[in-house]
Amino acid sequence: MAQSSLRRRRRAAATQEILDAAEHHISEHGPAALSLRAVARGLGMTVQALYHYFPNRDALVTALVTKAYDDLADAVQAAVDTAADDSALPRLVVAAEGYRRWAIAHPERFQLLYGTPLRDYAAPAEGPTTQATRRMSSIFERELFDGFTAEQLAAADTPVFSSPLRAHLEQLPHYGLGYLPPPATALLMSAWGHLHGLVVLEVFGHTSFLGDRQAEIFRMAMRNLLEDIHRRIPVHLSPPHAADQTEPPRTAAPEPRPRTGP
Amino acid sequence: MAQSSLRRRRRAAATQEILDAAEHHISEHGPAALSLRAVARGLGMTVQALYHYFPNRDALVTALVTKAYDDLADAVQAAVDTAADDSALPRLVVAAEGYRRWAIAHPERFQLLYGTPLRDYAAPAEGPTTQATRRMSSIFERELFDGFTAEQLAAADTPVFSSPLRAHLEQLPHYGLGYLPPPATALLMSAWGHLHGLVVLEVFGHTSFLGDRQAEIFRMAMRNLLEDIHRRIPVHLSPPHAADQTEPPRTAAPEPRPRTGP
DNA sequence: GTCTATACACCGATAGAC
DNA sequence: GTCTATCGGTGTATAGAC
Structure with a gap:
């Protein structure tokens, strides 16, 4: 033994x-x-x-991909944990900057995750890939939506969804705050795309003409993103069918939530 | 002869x-x-x-990359040209959907452009890559900002930029509508990132859990994007220093501009 | 558990005959 | 302009000795 x-x-x-x-x-x-x-x-x-x-190359690649996903999620989580609660910088922006920073610090490993899929490598289905993705989306979900009730999120100002889409989003498994209404899920995806797109363009060299001040543009975009999404969530719920809320008078994000320790 | x-x-x-x-x-x-x-x-x-x-492999790759960029830009332009002017769908959304549709129809060629850079291939500097990128950003720039004056765009509601960033953005060459004030350039980049990120995630298979209704989420995101950016551009300019515009009463995009023929 | 040796595929690039 | 032949390199994977 x-x-x-x-x-x-x-x-x-x-x-x-x-x-x-x-x-x-x-x-x-x-x-x-x-x-x-x-x-x-x-x-x-x-x-x-x-x-x-x-046993073969694929096994090694899978191990590397798994570790990279974990390291990225760790980096984002660490950034959020480090953020001062009284900072002027919203925690979502801090998380996004953690994502960006990791990608820039480890461009090749970031490529391994989000670049062209490797030749002749098929990721194991339902593998650790999905798990790490869920972990990270949980972080962003929390920073984006915590403080709002499910009713508020369900009433978010988005175009009307088709019923198949609503149904599909409803039945997705939930890992973060618990149940997430379809509009919130869609907004979360949109936000992830936004964040990811800016990082991908930068890391893969498509925005080099912006010089060395890309961090500032990124921060602006993430600030705006948070503001724009929060603007779509009603602060107070109108009674159903009186839902003609023109100009919800929202001004700032909900009060910082007590830290959920690591 | x-x-x-x-x-x-x-x-x-x-x-x-x-x-x-x-x-x-x-x-x-x-x-x-x-x-x-x-x-x-x-x-x-x-x-x-x-x-x-x-003469060698790189030359072939360069030719392929160039053609792919051109085809993508053609597809986006064609989508815009086809759009009915009275459609309820904003032309920017139509352009974005053209981008997405091309990427989905030609995932491998899209990878060639925006995936992991090819092993041992260095794109020729200042080559056709930059040219095609400019062409496409011109399209999006037009659909996003045409109808607004430079003064309006300069007054867009974004976080304050550092002076180095302002200076850098000011001196960038312009190819679309002509001069683009720094806030507009930054917002354009943000929009490109948003659009690109959603497409990249979908084409590279990171959002398969959303099933076959991703087009709807994409359209929602692009509608919101346009709305959110336009909300940041003041409709009427306040005299300087009286710029305390709370809640600019903007409601819709500026009237459709006469088509600039192909 | 690590080694040598080997089989079998791929690739970019060049030399020289026709 | 196209061919054969060839050099020198890459890779995955297996067999069998120690």
Whole structure:
């Protein structure tokens, strides 16, 4: 038993060493250049030793993708946790900037997650990918909608949805605040797209003409995003069918919610 | 001279055939799998024949990238041109849906443009990439801001910019409506990011849990985007320093502008 | 568990005959 | 302009010795 545990520890340590080397290689040569041979070279081993820890290339890639998702979610969570509650900067903006910062600090690993899918690699369905995505969307969901009731969110000012879409959104599983009404889910997706799009364009070099002040534009966009979405959520609910709320007099976000500790 | 012209026509035809085959190969196996050998196989030729038309792989890739950018811009322009002027759907939304539709119809070519940069391929600086990007941003710029004066755009309700950012945005070259004040440029970038992010997430398979109703969410997001940006542009200009405009009473977009023909 | 050796595929690029 | 032949490199994966 003790020996088995030792063996397992050794194996875990070796596995970790391989993952580190693989990550290092990705960081230097990009995800597309990842190969077992290259990783083995970096470790001073031969390829066959690696096959003892990972049955094939896909298994290694899956491990790397999983870790990258986790690291990104960790970075966003850490940013939110660090944010001063009295800051003038809304926590959602802080979270978004954490996302952006991680992507810029680890562009190749970000590519691994959100760039072109790797040749001949099929991510395991319902794998850790979905799990990490859920984790991160939970964070943004909280910073975007916490403080509002389900009734308020359900009354958000969006175009009317078709009933199939409503039905589909209704039945999605929920992981964050609990039940999220269809308009809120749609707004959350829109926000994620907005945030992600700006980061992707920057990290993949499509906005280099903006020079080194992109952080400022990003912050503006995220501030506006939060403002615009909150403007669509009624502060006080009108009785049903009197819902002709012109110009809801909302001015600021709801009061900061007590921190949910890590 | 006639012979030279014939020779040139033959050469152009052959080049076109190669490009078509290359596009076909990309559409079936993705951009990363592109190789001269594979294209040659698809044409029933040998590799060396290709070297007669393209000096190396990079030249072929550049040609493909250029054409893809042009096709995308064409698709967006065509969507705008087709839009009925009396439609309830704002032309910006129509343009955005053209962008999305092209991306979904040609996911691999979209990856070629906006996915992970190709291994060992460096796009020629100041090449046709920038040109096509400018062309498309011109379209969106027009649909987003035409009908507003530079003074209105300059007074858009955004966070205050630092002077370096203002200066940088001021000196950017302009290709669309002419001069675009810094707040408008920033809002345009934000809008592009929003649009692009939603498309990228969908095309790269990160929103499959939304099922087949993503078009509806996309349309909602684009409608909201337009509304939110227009809400930030004052309808009437207050005299300077009386600029305490609370709740600018804007309700709708400016009247449709006469079509600028293709 | 790690090694050598090997099979079998792919790729970009060049030389030289026709 | 197109061909054959070839160089020198990449990769995944397996077999079998130690």
